Amino acid sequence: MxxxxxxxxxxxxxxxxxxxSQQLFTTTEVKSAMQKGTRTPNGEPGKNYWQNKGDYTIHVNFDPASNLLSGNEVITYYNNSPDTLRELIIRLYPDLYKKGVTRLSEIDEKDLNEGVSIDSFQIGNETINNFSDPGKAFHKNTNLIIHPGEYILPHSTVKLSVRWHYTLNTGSPVRTGMVDSGSYFIAYFFPRVSVYDDIDDWDTWSYNGTQEFYNDFGNFNVDISVPKDYVVWATGDRLNAPENFSDKIIKKMKIAATSTKIIHVIDETDYSKHDIFSPTATGTWKFSAKDVTDFAFAISNHYLWDVSSVVVDSSTGRRTLAEAAYNKIHLDYFDVANQAHQSVFYMSHFYPKYPFPFNHETVFDGTDQMEYPMMVNDNPTQSHKDAVQLTSHEIFHSYFPFFMGINETQYAWMDEGWATIGESVISPLMGEPEDEGIFSKKRYEAISGTDKDVPLITNTKLYSDAAYLSNSYGKGGLCYYVLQDLLGDKLYFKSLHQYMNDWNGKHPVPYDFFYSFNNASGRNLNWFWQKWFFEWAYxxxxxxxxxxxxxxxxxxxxxxxxxxxxxxxxxxxxxxxxxxxxxxxxxxxxxxxxxxxxxxxxxxxxxxxxxxxxxxxxxxxxxxxxxxx
Ligand SMILES: [Zn+2]
CATH class of the missing domain: 2.60.40 (Immunoglobulin-like)
Structure with a gap:
C-alpha cells in the first residue's frame, strides 16, 4: 500500500x-525535590541529587532435601542523604509466605510458613535479639523495622551482619520457589535495606505479591552452596566455574563466549556420561555483580544449558552471553537460547538501540513470567509465538527497571510499559508479530474511558487488577509508541538515549522522564503528557x-x-x-x-x-x- x-x-x-494549560500538575514531593536541587525542570539529575546504596556479601546455603535456605550476610549501607536516619527498614520478601501477613497473591495453606527467622542481627556495634519490641525492632508485614541505638548520620556508612533462614515454598510460586524436585528459582531471598530516597524518604511498602519492586543499586558478592550435583545460574559473573565444572564444560563455555552459534554447554550426553562436574567440585558457586538492584539464582540437577554470545556494542566489541537453562521435556525451550540471542541483539542495535547493559542474560525454565537482573524465570509456553513474546518481554526489562533503577512499585508504566513496547517491536523482527499490534492493547481498549481507567500518573500502589494491568502494560506501551510516532525515530531515540544516559543507575520518577524528553527533543511536550498522564482521556x-x-x-x-x-x-x-x-x-x-x-x-x-x-x-x-x- x-x-x-x-x-x-x-x-x-x-x-x-x-x-x-502548559504547566503540568507537580506533586508536592517533586516540587520539594526541585527546591532542594535533587531534581530539575530540565529532566537532568540535580546538582544535589543523591541516592543511598547497599553492598551485599552473602553466603547462602540451600538444601533441596529440606528446602531450607540459610544465609549469612554483611551489608554495607551508605547513607548518602543529607538526613539522619533514626530507623532502618529491612525487607524480608520471603515473608510473603508467612502466616498472617497481608497479601494479594493466593498462597496454598501448605506453602504458608513461619517466614524468615533472624538467627542473629548486628548493626554497627549493636546486637538485636528481640524482633517484637515496638520501640526497637519489630515486624510489619514483610518489613522489619529497626530503631538503631546509634542514628545513621548523613554521609555515613553502617555495617549490618545478619544470619537468617527460612523454608522455600515448593508450591504457590510467586516469582520464586521450587520448579520441580531437582530445579529451583530462588529470588528475593536475602534480608535487604529498603530504599530511602529524595522523593518519599523510606519506602515502607510491604510486598503483597502484586506490585513489583524498588531497590537501591549495590555490589553483590554471593557464594551459593548446594549439593555437588547441582549447577547454579545467577545474577553476576561466575568467579569460580573451574572449581565446579569439568574441563569439558569449561571448554564449551569458552567457545560459547565468542560464538554467535549456540553451544550446548550442557547436553544430555554430559549427564549420561557424568561429565559435568569437576572431581573436586565443592558445590559452592561464587558470583559477583556490580551496580545492580537485585540478585537471584537458580539451580538444577538435570537442566540442559545452551549458550551463545552477542556483540552488543559495535564500537568496543563487547559481548553478552545469551543463555537458556531448561528441562528437556519442554520442547519449546530448545529455541529459547536463540530467542534470547536475538532479543539481546535487537535490543542493542534496534530498540531501544542501546548496548545491552549486562554480561549475561539467562532464561531459566521456571514457574513465572518474571525478570531479575541478568536472569529470567519463565514458564514453558504453548506456542513459538508465546515463547518469542515472553522471552523478548522479560529480557527487555534489563533496561527498565534494572539499568534505570525504576521504582516499579509506584510507576509500573515506567517498567512494564517499556517491556510491552519492546516486546511488540522486537517479536515481529523474530518472525512473530503481536496479534493486537501492541501487547495488551485490547485490554486497554476494554477498560478505557471507564472509572477504572485512572490517569497514568496515578501511583501504581493505589490500584490493582484491571487498572494495574491496563495502565502498566497496554496504555504505558501505547504511550511510548505514540510518542515515537510523534517525534519521529531520530528525535525519539535521541530523547530516549539522553534519558537513559542521564538516569541509568539512578532512580528517575515520571517528571524526570517528561522533562528529559522535553529537553532532549527541544519540544515542550507538556500538552502530550497532560492528556496521556494527568487527564481522564481515552x-x-x-x-x-x-x-x-x-x-x-x-x-x-x-x-x-x-x-x-x-x-x-x-x-x-x-x-x-x-x-x-x-x-x-x-x-x-x-x-x-x-x-x-x-x-x-x-x-x-x-x-x-x-x-x-x-x-x-x-x-x-x-x-x-x-x-x-
Ligand atoms: Zn514485564
Whole structure:
C-alpha cells in the first residue's frame, strides 16, 4: 500500500480548548525535590541529587532435601542523604509466605510458613535479639523495622551482619520457589535495606505479591552452596566455574563466549556420561555483580544449558552471553537460547538501540513470567509465538527497571510499559508479530474511558487488577509508541538515549522522564503528557463528516475521547486506496477537531476509514464513513 500525501492540501482547522494549560500538575514531593536541587525542570539529575546504596556479601546455603535456605550476610549501607536516619527498614520478601501477613497473591495453606527467622542481627556495634519490641525492632508485614541505638548520620556508612533462614515454598510460586524436585528459582531471598530516597524518604511498602519492586543499586558478592550435583545460574559473573565444572564444560563455555552459534554447554550426553562436574567440585558457586538492584539464582540437577554470545556494542566489541537453562521435556525451550540471542541483539542495535547493559542474560525454565537482573524465570509456553513474546518481554526489562533503577512499585508504566513496547517491536523482527499490534492493547481498549481507567500518573500502589494491568502494560506501551510516532525515530531515540544516559543507575520518577524528553527533543511536550498522564482521556477518534468542498472534499475528524493519537486515514476512491497519516501533534494544545482538505472530488470517494492495528480505539464504529450510508 502506498503512503502518500501528495494529493492533499492540508489546511488544518482546529477548535482550541480555552482552558488548556502548559504547566503540568507537580506533586508536592517533586516540587520539594526541585527546591532542594535533587531534581530539575530540565529532566537532568540535580546538582544535589543523591541516592543511598547497599553492598551485599552473602553466603547462602540451600538444601533441596529440606528446602531450607540459610544465609549469612554483611551489608554495607551508605547513607548518602543529607538526613539522619533514626530507623532502618529491612525487607524480608520471603515473608510473603508467612502466616498472617497481608497479601494479594493466593498462597496454598501448605506453602504458608513461619517466614524468615533472624538467627542473629548486628548493626554497627549493636546486637538485636528481640524482633517484637515496638520501640526497637519489630515486624510489619514483610518489613522489619529497626530503631538503631546509634542514628545513621548523613554521609555515613553502617555495617549490618545478619544470619537468617527460612523454608522455600515448593508450591504457590510467586516469582520464586521450587520448579520441580531437582530445579529451583530462588529470588528475593536475602534480608535487604529498603530504599530511602529524595522523593518519599523510606519506602515502607510491604510486598503483597502484586506490585513489583524498588531497590537501591549495590555490589553483590554471593557464594551459593548446594549439593555437588547441582549447577547454579545467577545474577553476576561466575568467579569460580573451574572449581565446579569439568574441563569439558569449561571448554564449551569458552567457545560459547565468542560464538554467535549456540553451544550446548550442557547436553544430555554430559549427564549420561557424568561429565559435568569437576572431581573436586565443592558445590559452592561464587558470583559477583556490580551496580545492580537485585540478585537471584537458580539451580538444577538435570537442566540442559545452551549458550551463545552477542556483540552488543559495535564500537568496543563487547559481548553478552545469551543463555537458556531448561528441562528437556519442554520442547519449546530448545529455541529459547536463540530467542534470547536475538532479543539481546535487537535490543542493542534496534530498540531501544542501546548496548545491552549486562554480561549475561539467562532464561531459566521456571514457574513465572518474571525478570531479575541478568536472569529470567519463565514458564514453558504453548506456542513459538508465546515463547518469542515472553522471552523478548522479560529480557527487555534489563533496561527498565534494572539499568534505570525504576521504582516499579509506584510507576509500573515506567517498567512494564517499556517491556510491552519492546516486546511488540522486537517479536515481529523474530518472525512473530503481536496479534493486537501492541501487547495488551485490547485490554486497554476494554477498560478505557471507564472509572477504572485512572490517569497514568496515578501511583501504581493505589490500584490493582484491571487498572494495574491496563495502565502498566497496554496504555504505558501505547504511550511510548505514540510518542515515537510523534517525534519521529531520530528525535525519539535521541530523547530516549539522553534519558537513559542521564538516569541509568539512578532512580528517575515520571517528571524526570517528561522533562528529559522535553529537553532532549527541544519540544515542550507538556500538552502530550497532560492528556496521556494527568487527564481522564481515552482513545476515541471519529469521522465527523466527509463533504464536498470546492472542487475537492473536506474530511473532519473529531477526537471524542481526548487522548492525543496519530490519525491514519485510509481512503477508498475510484477503486484505489490511499493512506494518509498525521502524528498526534494535530491534537496539540487541547485541539479536539481537525479538518483536512483533499483535491479528491467528493464524487469519487467511496469510503474513509480511521486507524490501524496499533492505534487503540474505544468505539471503532465511528471510525468508518461510507458514502450513502
Ligand atoms: Zn514485564
Amino acid at each position: 502506498k503512503i502518500c500525501n501528495s494529493i492533499f492540501v492540508v489546511p488544518l482547522l482546529f477548535i482550541v480548548s480555552p482552558l488548556f 482513545p476515541d477518534l471519529s469521522i465527523k463528516n466527509v463533504e464536498k468542498s470546492g472542487a475537492g472534499s473536506k474530511i473532519t475528524i473529531e477526537n471524542k475521547g481526548g487522548l492525543p493519537l496519530p490519525v491514519y486515514l485510509t481512503i477508498t476512491y475510484s477503486g484505489k486506496i490511499i493512506v494518509i497519516k498525521y502524528t498526534a501533534v494535530v491534537w496539540k494544545d487541547g485541539k479536539t477537531v481537525m479538518s483536512l482538505q483533499t483535491k479528491l472530488p467528493f464524487s469519487v470517494i467511496d469510503k474513509v476509514k480511521l486507524g490501524n492495528e496499533f492505534i487503540p480505539d474505544k468505539f471503532e464504529k465511528n471510525n468508518t464513513w461510507i458514502k450513502n450510508k
